[in-house]
Amino acid sequence: MTIAISCGEPAGIGPEIAARAWEALGREIPMLWIGDPRHLPEATAWEEIDDASQAASVCATALPVLARDFGPPAVPGQPDPAHAPGVIDAIREGVDLVRAGACTALCTAPIHKAALIDGANFAYPGHTEYLAALAGVDDVVMMLACEALRVVPATIHIPLARVPEALTPELLEATIRITRDALIRDFGIASPRIAVAGLNPHAGEDGKMGGEEIAMIAPLMDRLCDEGFDLRGPMSADTMFHAAARAGYDAAVCMYHDQALIPIKTIDFAGGVNVTLGLPFIRTSPDHGTAFGIAGKGLADPSSMIAALRMAADMAQACGPR
Numbered sequence: 006m007t008i009a010i011s012c013g014e015p016a017g018i019g020p021e022i023a024a025r026a027w028e029a030l031g032r033e034i035p036m037l038w039i040g041d042p043r044h045l046p047e048a049t050a051w052e053e054i055d056d057a058s059q060a061a062s063v064c065a066t067a068l069p070v071l072a073r074d075f076g077p078p079a080v081p082g083q084p085d086p087a088h089a090p091g092v093i094d095a096i097r098e099g100v101d102l103v104r105a106g107a108c109t110a111l112c113t114a115p116i117h118k119a120a121l122i123d124g125a126n127f128a129y130p131g132h133t134e135y136l137a138a139l140a141g142v143d144d145v146v147m148m149l150a151c152e153a154l155r156v157v158p159a160t161i162h163i164p165l166a167r168v169p170e171a172l173t174p175e176l177l178e179a180t181i182r183i184t185r186d187a188l189i190r191d192f193g194i195a196s197p198r199i200a201v202a203g204l205n206p207h208a209g210e211d212g213k214m215g216g217e218e219i220a221m222i223a224p225l226m227d228r229l230c231d232e233g234f235d236l237r238g239p240m241s242a243d244t245m246f247h248a249a250a251r252a253g254y255d256a257a258v259c260m261y262h263d264q265a266l267i268p269i270k271t272i273d274f275a276g277g278v279n280v281t282l283g284l285p286f287i288r289t290s291p292d293h294g295t296a297f298g299i300a301g302k303g304l305a306d307p308s309s310m311i312a313a314l315r316m317a318a319d320m321a322q323a324c325g326p327r
C-alpha cells in the first residue's frame with residue numbers, strides 16, 4: 006500500500022510539501038520519497054531505506070527516502086539544469102516501483118518543465134506525456150479533481166493557436182471514453198454524466214462564432230450518446246462552471262488547458278488534485294506548480310499534496326493496483 010513520491014523540482018516547493026504531507030499522513034498512509042535528501046527542509050525527520058518494502062515500517066516515525074545524489078545543492082527559487090537528470094530519473098524510478106508491484110501508486114511533486122528541457126533535453130511537455138511514454142500507451146487524459154468539480158482538458162500543453170488543429174474527433178472521442186471509464190472505475194459513479202464544452206464563445210452561437218461545435222463536437226457527441234453515453238453540450242464554457250451548472254454533471258471535458266484549469270484552480274486551489282487517467286497504474290499530483298516565489302520559506306500549503314496522496318490511496322484501496 007506504499008505510495009512512491011517523486012521529488013519534483015528541487016528548487017521549488019516539492020520537497021517541503023512532501024515533508025509536510027508525511028507529517029500529516031505518515032502514520033496513516035505508507036509512503037516513500039525518491040530524491041536527494043539534502044533538498045528536504047532541514048528539520049525533516051527522514052530515514053534512508055534501500056528497498057520499498059522497508060517503507061511501511063519506517064513511515065510512522067520518519068519519511069522513508071530512496072536517496073539519490075543529484076550533484077549540486079538546491080537553491081530555493083533558482084532551478085538548476087544540473088538537477089534535471091535526477092528529477093527525471095526519480096519519476097521513472099517511481100513508475101518502475103509501481104509497475105513492479107513494490108508501490109501501489111505514484112504521486113509526483115511539481116516539475117519545472119523548462120529546467121528539464123534545458124538540463125536533459127526532456128522530450129515531454131509534462132509528467133502526463135512522459136508517463137504515457139513510459140507506460141507505452143497512446144491515449145492518456147489529464148483530470149483535475151476537487152470536491153466541487155472534475156475537469157479534463159482534451160488538449161494540454163500546446164500553444165493556444167494550435168488547439169483547433171489538434172482537436173480532432175479521434176482525440177476528443179478517446180478523451181471522453183477514458184474519462185467515462187475512469188469515472189466508473191476510479192470514482193465509483195455507475196452512470197457518469199459528462200459535460201462537453203464548446204471551443205468557441207457561446208459554444209459557437211449556432212455557427213455564427215465558430216464552426217467546430219457543429220462540424221465536429223456535436224456529431225461526435227450524438228454518436229457516443231447513441232452508444233449510451235450521457236453527454237451534455239456542447240456547453241458555453243463561460244456558463245458551465247457555476248454551482249447550479251456543476252450539479253448537472255460529474256466531469257467536464259474541456260477543449261484546452263486554461264478552459265479546464267482556470268475554473269478548478271479558482272474554486273479550490275488548495276484541494277485540487279491532478280490525476281492521470283488511462284495509465285496502467287495510479288498517478289496523482291498536486292494541482293499547483295513549483296511556486297518558486299515561496300520555495301524554502303516555509304510558506305507552502307501542503308493541502309493539495311495531501312489531497313493527492315489521499316486520492317492515490319483511495320484509488321488503490323477501491324480498485325487495487327492496476
Ligand SMILES: NC(=O)C1=CN([C@@H]2O[C@H](COP(=O)(O)OP(=O)(O)OC[C@H]3O[C@@H](n4cnc5c(N)ncnc54)[C@H](O)[C@@H]3O)[C@@H](O)[C@H]2O)C=CC1
Pocket residue numbers: 018022114115116117118119132279290291292293294295296297298299304305306307308309
Ligand atoms: N504537475 C506539475 O509538475 C506542474 C508543474 N508546474 C510548473 O510550475 C512552474 C510554476 O508555475 P506557475 O504557473 O507559477 O504556478 P504555481 O502553481 O507554481 O504558482 C502559482 C501561484 O500559486 C502559489 N502557490 C502554488 N502552490 C502553492 C502552495 N502549495 N502553497 C501556497 N502557494 C502556492 C505560488 O506562490 C504562485 O503565487 C512552471 O514551470 C510550471 O510548468 C505547474 C503546474 C503543475
Ligand SMILES: NCC(=O)COP(=O)(O)O
Pocket residue numbers: 130131132133134266279290
Ligand atoms: N498545468 C498542469 C500541469 O502542468 C501538470 O502537468 P503534468 O506535469 O501533470 O503533465
